[in-house]
Amino acid sequence: MTSSAEVVLGDFLGATLGGWRPTDQTQGVCANGAVRWQSLDEGVLLLEPARIDVTTRSVLLSAGVHGDETAPIELLSKIVADIAAGRLALACRVLVVLGNVNAMRVAKRYEDDDLNRLFGGRHARVPHSREAPRAVALEAAAQRFFAVASTTPGARWHLDMHTAIRASAFEQFALLPYTGGAPTRAMFDWLADARIAAVLIHTEKGATYSSFTADHCGATACTLELGKVRPFGENDLARFAHADAAVRRLVAGVTNGAEAVMPRVFTVIGQITKQSDAFALHVAADVPNFTPFARDTVLAEDGDYRYVVTHDEERIVFPNPTVKPGLRAGLLVVETTDETLAALV
Ligand SMILES: [Zn+2]
Numbered sequence: 611m612t613s614s615a616e617v618v619l620g621d622f623l624g625a626t627l628g629g630w631r632p633t634d635q636t637q638g639v640c641a642n643g644a645v646r647w648q649s650l651d652e653g654v655l656l657l658e659p660a661r662i663d664v665t666t667r668s669v670l671l672s673a674g675v676h677g678d679e680t681a682p683i684e685l686l687s688k689i690v691a692d693i694a695a696g697r698l699a700l701a702c703r704v705l706v707v708l709g710n711v712n713a714m715r716v717a718k719r720y721e722d723d724d725l726n727r728l729f730g731g732r733h734a735r736v737p738h739s740r741e742a743p744r745a746v747a748l749e750a751a752a753q754r755f756f757a758v759a760s761t762t763p764g765a766r767w768h769l770d771m772h773t774a775i776r777a778s779a780f781e782q783f784a785l786l787p788y789t790g791g792a793p794t795r796a797m798f799d800w801l802a803d804a805r806i807a808a809v810l811i812h813t814e815k816g817a818t819y820s821s822f823t824a825d826h827c828g829a830t831a832c833t834l835e836l837g838k839v840r841p842f843g844e845n846d847l848a849r850f851a852h853a854d855a856a857v858r859r860l861v862a863g864v865t866n867g868a869e870a871v872m873p874r875v876f877t878v879i880g881q882i883t884k885q886s887d888a889f890a891l892h893v894a895a896d897v898p899n900f901t902p903f904a905r906d907t908v909l910a911e912d913g914d915y916r917y918v919v920t921h922d923e924e925r926i927v928f929p930n931p932t933v934k935p936g937l938r939a940g941l942l943v944v945e946t947t948d949e950t951l952a953a954l955v
């Protein structure tokens with residue numbers, strides 16, 4: 611490979627932040643000829659083994675859909691460097707996506723709109739948003755990538771890596787998009803390998819990137835919340851070591867022989883909806899995600915509207931009283947570990 615490509619693949623994050631985008635030098639080979647690479651868009655890189663067949667897995671790895679969630683972006687850039695240098699074997703097609711590059715440059719979650727609420731065509735509702743064209747581009751990139759992917763069951767994966775703003779009773783957790791079917795054992799085995807402590811299962815379609823690839827690309831998809839947000843260079847990447855190692859095993863097509871503990875599972879059973887500016891959320895502003903509340907607890911009030919806990923225990927996730935009226939101010943989940951693990955397909 612040429613020296614300029616070597617520099618880009620050796621530091622894909624730095625090159626992307628520095629403004630590198632596909633022009634003339636858009637493809638080549640690396641890893642001593644074992645890997646073909648192709649730059650498809652700003653922050654979008656395709657890596658393929660030299661030999662692929664009809665069963666080869668296709669794995670979309672995305673990070674930075676929220677521009678300030680730096681740790682997974684740094685991990686993903688290091689994975690690119692290790693594949694390009696031949697230090698990490700590549701057994702599947704990989705599409706690397708650095709999501710909101712403009713927001714990454716200014717260390718913000720987003721510029722105008724939360725990119726992870728604009729997928730599934732919702733970008734069309736905010737045509738003037740600076741995030742809208744990026745949502746269009748990332749949908750198209752995923753569809754092109756999976757259009758030529760194997761249709762063997764379990765051959766299409768998408769891991770969208772994030773870090774959360776607030777503390778959590780489970781530091782690392784995954785969100786599974788609604789698919790209409792039971793979750794797969796393959797995904798739960800992978801989440802256990804990554805030492806993900808908890809899984810939240812959505813019961814309605816969402817507008818996230820992982821919801822889009824599950825719905826439109828047939829991907830086994832999840833959103834990973836891997837700890838707290840910090841600036842570039844200030845992440846203790848050791849905290850992400852298990853998830854990083856599990857991503858690398860997926861990419862290399864190897865399995866971990868170690869016994870892994872299945873995550874606990876929580877299913878969405880309701881949401882708190884902000885009705886008006888009189889809305890009052892009766893939980894601490896910094897309440898950790900997955901904090902449990904007992905039956906009959908009044909969690910929110912807004913005029914005649916009240917949210918009262920009706921299960922023995924409900925846990926709150928992503929509480930946010932500052933949303934606009936009409937929008938979701940928090941999700942409520944109940945534990946469904948036993949029945950979910952018994953029904954994996
Ligand atoms: Zn995020």
